[in-house]
Amino acid sequence: MDKNHVLSIVTKLIRREAPEITAPIPPAASFEALGVDSMTVMDIVTTVENELGIQIPDDELALLSTVEVLVDLALAELPAERPSTT
Amino acid sequence: MCGVGAYIPPSVVTNADLTVRFDTSDEWIRTRTGIVKRHVVDRGTATSDLAERAGAAALKAAGVRTVDAVVLATTTPDHPCPGTAPMVAERLGMSGTPAYDVNAVCSGFVYGMATAAGLIAAGVADDLLLIGADSFTTLLNPHDRDTVTIFGDGAGAVVLRSGGPDEPGAVHAFDLGSDGALADLIMVPAGGSRRPPRAMAHGADDARSSAYDDAWFSMQGRAVYRHAVRRMTGSSRTALRRAGWTADDVDLFVGHQANVRILQAVAGELGIPDDRVCVNVDQVGNTAAASIPLALAHAVSSGQLREGDKVLLTAFGGGATWGSCALTWPKTDPPSEGPTSF
Numbered sequence: 352m353d354k355n356h357v358l359s360i361v362t363k364l365i366r367r368e369a370p371e372i373t374a375p376i377p378p379a380a381s382f383e384a385l386g387v388d389s390m391t392v393m394d395i396v397t398t399v400e401n402e403l404g405i406q407i408p409d410d411e412l413a414l415l416s417t418v419e420v421l422v423d424l425a426l427a428e429l430p431a432e433r434p435s436t437t
Numbered sequence: 438m439c440g441v442g443a444y445i446p447p448s449v450v451t452n453a454d455l456t457v458r459f460d461t462s463d464e465w466i467r468t469r470t471g472i473v474k475r476h477v478v479d480r481g482t483a484t485s486d487l488a489e490r491a492g493a494a495a496l497k498a499a500g501v502r503t504v505d506a507v508v509l510a511t512t513t514p515d516h517p518c519p520g521t522a523p524m525v526a527e528r529l530g531m532s533g534t535p536a537y538d539v540n541a542v543c544s545g546f547v548y549g550m551a552t553a554a555g556l557i558a559a560g561v562a563d564d565l566l567l568i569g570a571d572s573f574t575t576l577l578n579p580h581d582r583d584t585v586t587i588f589g590d591g592a593g594a595v596v597l598r599s600g601g602p603d604e605p606g607a608v609h610a611f612d613l614g615s616d617g618a619l620a621d622l623i624m625v626p627a628g629g630s631r632r633p634p635r636a637m638a639h640g641a642d643d644a645r646s647s648a649y650d651d652a653w654f655s656m657q658g659r660a661v662y663r664h665a666v667r668r669m670t671g672s673s674r675t676a677l678r679r680a681g682w683t684a685d686d687v688d689l690f691v692g693h694q695a696n697v698r699i700l701q702a703v704a705g706e707l708g709i710p711d712d713r714v715c716v717n718v719d720q721v722g723n724t725a726a727a728s729i730p731l732a733l734a735h736a737v738s739s740g741q742l743r744e745g746d747k748v749l750l751t752a753f754g755g756g757a758t759w760g761s762c763a764l765t766w767p768k769t770d771p772p773s774e775g776p777t778s779f
Contacts, residue, residue, distance in 0.1 A: 388469050390698045393662045409622070409660040 352429055358422050361399055365418065368395045378419040385418075399425055438595050438606045439564075439767050440499025443734035444490035445476040445591035445721060452586075459582040466586050471697025475589030475722030477574045483515040484592075488525045488570035491592035491730070495566060496529065498770055499596035503529075505562035507536035508552055510545030510569040510726040512755070513576060514538055517628075525568065535561065542623060543693050543754030544613075545569055545726030546593075550750070550762050551611045553597045564598035571725035576625055578653035587696070589722030593730020605744050606767030610679035612672045613760040622661050623755030627651040661753075665699050668759040669751045670706040676749065676761035684708045686747050689736060689766075693752035694718035694728040703751065715741060728752070737769050744768040 362376050369387050376385065382392050392415060399421065400406055405428035407415075415421055451474045452463040466472055478487070488509055496502065507529070509522035522536035541548035546569035556562045570592035577584045600607060628634055632651065669692060677683060684707045692700045697718055704714045717735035724731055729750055736742040744766060751761040 389659055390469060390662055390696075393659050394702070396659075397663065397666075409619075409657070409663070412659040412663070413657060415659070 352426075354422060354426060357403075357425050357429070358418075360402060361395075361418060361422050361425065364398045364402060365395055368398055376418060378422065379417055381417050383416070396421065403429060405429060438597055438608065438764060439769075440495045440497075440501075440596040441730065441734050441737055441769055442491045442494025442496070442498055442594045443592070443731050444487055444494065445589070445724075445731070446478045446482060446487065448477050448479055449474050450477055450589075455582075455586055459585070461582055461586065469696075469698070470587055470722075471716070471719050472587065472722050473719045475574075476591060478572045478590045482572070483521075484511050484513050484570050484572045485515045485521045485524050485528070487572065487590065487592035487727070488521065488568045488594070489528045491570060491594040491727075492525060492529050492566050492568050495568075495594035495596050499598075501564065501596065503531050503534070504564045504566045504596060505534065506553075506556055506565035507531060507534055508539060508549050508556075508565060508567045509536070510539045510541065510549040510567070511571050512540050512542045512545065512725055513572045522568075526566075529566075541615075541726075541754055541758040541760070542756060543695065543723070543725050543728060544752040544756070544758040544760045545571075545754065546729040547611075547750055547752045547760035547762050548613060548758065549726075550597075550608065551613055551760065554608055554611070557597065557599050564596060566594060566596055568592060568594040569726035569728070569730045570594075571727050573654070573723070573725045576654040578650070581653065583658060584654055584656060587723050589724050591721055591724040591727040591731050593727050593732075593734055595730055595733070604767075605765050608762060608764045609682075610676050610763045611760065612675035612679065612762075613758075614668065614672060615756050615758045617756065619660075619664060619757035620755075622657045622664065622757060623655075625652070625654050662696075662699060664757060665693075665695065665753040666702045666706070668757070669693070669699070669703045669753050669761070672759050672761040673703065673707055673749060673751045676751070676763045680763035682747060682749075682763060687713060687749045688743075688746035689713055689715055689741055689748050691715040691729055691732050691736065691748060691750050693723075693754070694721070694732050695723045695753075709749075725754070742766050742769070
C-alpha cells in the first residue's frame with residue numbers, strides 16, 4: 352500500500368469523523384488548523400487503526416500534529432508488501 | 438447498596454475564572470470536556486474533611502449510625518502515611534472499626550465496591566461504608582491548563598450491606614483489570630519511594646526545575662482517551678455478560694465522569710442511548726474516586742434513578758486500572774447533604 356493510497360483512506364476517514372470540514376485537506380495541514388480537537392484526532396486514529404488493522408503506539412500520539420504525520424505513522428505500522436513473484 | 442451521600446466543597450472555579458489564568462475560553466473547555474465548573478478545596482481542607490461529610494450523609498441516608506467497616510477510595514490521602522480511612526472512621530464515631538484506603542485512582546470507587554463485597558462475603562462485615570473522595574486539585578501544577586481545566590474535588594459515599602440477589606440494591610457482577618505497562622499515562626512521577634520527597638528538597642519549589650514538574654500530576658491525554666474508551670467498553674461488556682444482562686437492559690449507565698466525550702464514546706460503543714447516560718461532569722469536573730458516587734447522588738437527586746433500575750458502573754484510571762459493576766438500584770432518598778446545584 353503506497354503513501355497516496357493511505358493518504359486517500361485517511362482523508363476519507365477524517366471527513367467521516369469530522370464532517371464539518373468541507374475545505375480541501377492538504378497533507379501538511381495540522382489538525383489544529385483544520386479545527387479538529389485532540390479527542391476527535393483520537394477518534395480519527397481509532398477509525399484509521401480499525402480500517403487498516405494496525406495499532407499506532409501510544410508514545411507517538413502526543414506528537415501527532417498533521418495529516419501527513421498520521422499517514423506516515425500508519426504506513427510504518429502496515430506490514431511490508433512482499434515483492435511480486437510474477 | 439442502601440444509602441448514598443455526597444459532599445463537594447463550596448469554592449467554585451468556573452470556565453470564566455480559568456480564562457483569566459490561561460489562554461483558553463469557555464467554548465474551548467466545553468467542547469473538549471463538557472465541563473462548566475468544578476468545586477475545589479480551600480487551603481487547609483483535606484480529603485478526610487470531604488470524606489467525613491459524604492460518609493455522614495450516606496450513613497444518615499441508610500438510616501444507620503455505625504457500620505462494621507470503612508473503606509476509603511482515594512489517591513489523595515491526607516498524608517502519605519498513614520491511611521486516611523481510620524481518621525474518617527474515628528470522626529464518624531466508629532473508632533475500633535476496621536478502616537483502610539484503596540488506591541486505584543479514578544477506578545477507585547469500583548475497586549472499593551468489589552473490596553466491600555469481598556468483606557461482606559468473607560464475613561468480616563455485615564455492612565460497611567464505602568467512600569470515594571479526592572482532593573485531586575492538590576496534585577495539579579497550577580500552571581498546567583490541560584489538567585487544571587479538568588479536575589475538581591469532592592466526595593461521595595454509599596452504605597453496603599449483606600442481602601439477597603433478588604433484593605433491590607443487589608450487586609450482581611464485577612469486572613476489574615489493570616495494566617502496569619500503562620503506568621506513565623497517569624502519574625505523579627515524584628514524591629513516592631521511587632523518588633522520595635527528600636530527593637526533591639532542592640528545586641521542588643523552583644518552577645524552572647524538572648523536580649518542580651515531576652512533583653505534579655501528569656497525564657498523556659490522547660493515550661488516556663484511547664485506553665479509557667477501549668477498557669471501559671470491554672469491561673462493561675464483561676460485567677453485563679456476568680450479570681446476564683444486555684446493554685438494552687441498562688436503565689442508567691454511570692461511567693467515570695472524566696470527560697463527556699469519553700462517556701459518549703463508551704455509551705455509543707455499547708449501544709446505550711444518551712438519555713440513559715448519567716452526566717454530571719459539567720457541574721463538578723473530574724473528581725477521581727469521588728466521580729461515580731457523586732454521579733449516583735446526582736442521579737438520585739435529579740430523579741434519574743428509581744428502585745429496581747438496572748445500573749451499570751464503569752471506570753478507567755491511573756495504573757492503568759479499570760472496572761465495572763452491575764447492580765440494581767435500591768430505594769433511596771435524595772442525598773441530605775451536598776450542593777444545591779445537583
